[in-house]
Amino acid sequence: MIGKTANVGIVIVSHSPLVARGIADMIRQMVGDCVPLAWSGGNAHGELGTDAGGILKAIEAAWSDAGVAVFVDLGGAETNSEMAIEMLGLPRSALVSICNAPLVEGAVIAAAEASGGASLAKVVATAEELSP
Amino acid sequence: MAVQAEPVLVAGLIEVCRATIAENSDHLCALDRAIGDGDHGTNMRRGCEAVSAEGESLSSLPFPDAMEKIGLTLVMNVGGAAGPLYGTLLMEIGRELRKSNEKPDFSQVLKQAIDAVARRGRAHAGDKTLLDVLYPVHAALASRSPLGAIARRAERSANRTADMKAMRGRAAYLGDRSIGHIDPGASSCALLTTAICRYLGEHRPQ
Numbered sequence: 001m002i003g004k005t006a007n008v009g010i011v012i013v014s015h016s017p018l019v020a021r022g023i024a025d026m027i028r029q030m031v032g033d034c035v036p037l038a039w040s041g042g043n044a045h046g047e048l049g050t051d052a053g054g055i056l057k058a059i060e061a062a063w064s065d066a067g068v069a070v071f072v073d074l075g076g077a078e079t080n081s082e083m084a085i086e087m088l089g090l091p092r093s094a095l096v097s098i099c100n101a102p103l104v105e106g107a108v109i110a111a112a113e114a115s116g117g118a119s120l121a122k123v124v125a126t127a128e129e130l131s132p
Numbered sequence: 133m134a135v136q137a138e139p140v141l142v143a144g145l146i147e148v149c150r151a152t153i154a155e156n157s158d159h160l161c162a163l164d165r166a167i168g169d170g171d172h173g174t175n176m177r178r179g180c181e182a183v184s185a186e187g188e189s190l191s192s193l194p195f196p197d198a199m200e201k202i203g204l205t206l207v208m209n210v211g212g213a214a215g216p217l218y219g220t221l222l223m224e225i226g227r228e229l230r231k232s233n234e235k236p237d238f239s240q241v242l243k244q245a246i247d248a249v250a251r252r253g254r255a256h257a258g259d260k261t262l263l264d265v266l267y268p269v270h271a272a273l274a275s276r277s278p279l280g281a282i283a284r285r286a287e288r289s290a291n292r293t294a295d296m297k298a299m300r301g302r303a304a305y306l307g308d309r310s311i312g313h314i315d316p317g318a319s320s321c322a323l324l325t326t327a328i329c330r331y332l333g334e335h336r337p338q
Contacts, residue, residue, distance in 0.1 A: 043175075043211035076215075080211070
């Protein structure tokens with residue numbers, strides 16, 4: 001990627017570590033490693049749940065100056081992701097978007113879009129087209 | 133109500149909140165099993181224990197800093213939606229207190245913090261959430277109700293969430309089936325309010 005703008009990063013957030021990791025595996029197989037990718041699944045104690053601190057680490061791990069698109073499953077995942085983005089602080093927090101899209105399909109199609117060098121707005125819009 | 137740094141007060145409040153949640157943890161889980169995923173009591177207990185473990189260092193901080201730190205500790209340890217919601221409440225109380233360092237009006241501070249919780253959860257009064265306890269508690273505080281009356285108002289408000297249909301959180305997936313059950317977040321909020329009012333009544337007669 002030298003000499004090019006970095007691709008948008010993708011973060012998967014699920015209540016289940018297995019779900020989060022599984023989707024990340026699918027993305028790696030389908031789009032390779034040209035997209036910064038990280039996941040956070042379960043609470044801080046490894047049980048089902050979500051963890052703002054873990055999500056914050058995942059966003060930092062998948063950081064790209066082009067921005068990061070976050071995919072979440074149920075309610076608490078979204079609330080904790082918002083909290084994590086806030087903790088990231090400006091200016092970086094302005095470059096992170098939570099997508100209103102189905103977790104698996106949304107994350108995969110967003111990663112495919114991101115791998116082509118699309119902007120954060122385009123990546124998010126493409127994923128959100130999947131929402132009813 | 134003037135708010136100052138009072139180490140003993142902070143340490144005492146942390147302890148009564150921890151003890152209340154520990155005593156009622158099973159009950160909160162049972163409420164959550166009816167309309168959520170059944171872990172509200174466990175999550176809250178974990179959060180309160182994490183705060184309690186840092187009790188000594190927290191109580192040596194200025195009051196606004198202690199509130200903010202407790203909020204962050206809850207965010208990091210409670211998990212679920214309750215972590216960011218309770219965390220936002222306390223973090224905002226800390227931030228608002230710091231902004232208004234000269235004789236802050238605690239009722240105003242609490243209102244700002246509750247509004248921040250509403251924004252965080254994108255919820256409103258009547259959605260069957262902890263807001264349905266927080267807003268009445270604020271109203272009681274703003275009208276200078278005695279501590280005992282504030283606590284009773286919190287309990288009544290939590291019980292009233294049984295008649296509401298959940299619009300936010302996991303319970304919202306149940307739609308009409310959520311009616312008839314007390315919201316676990318509203319319940320933990322009322323329990324904590326009651327514990328705090330009782331403690332302040334005993335240790336800080338008005």
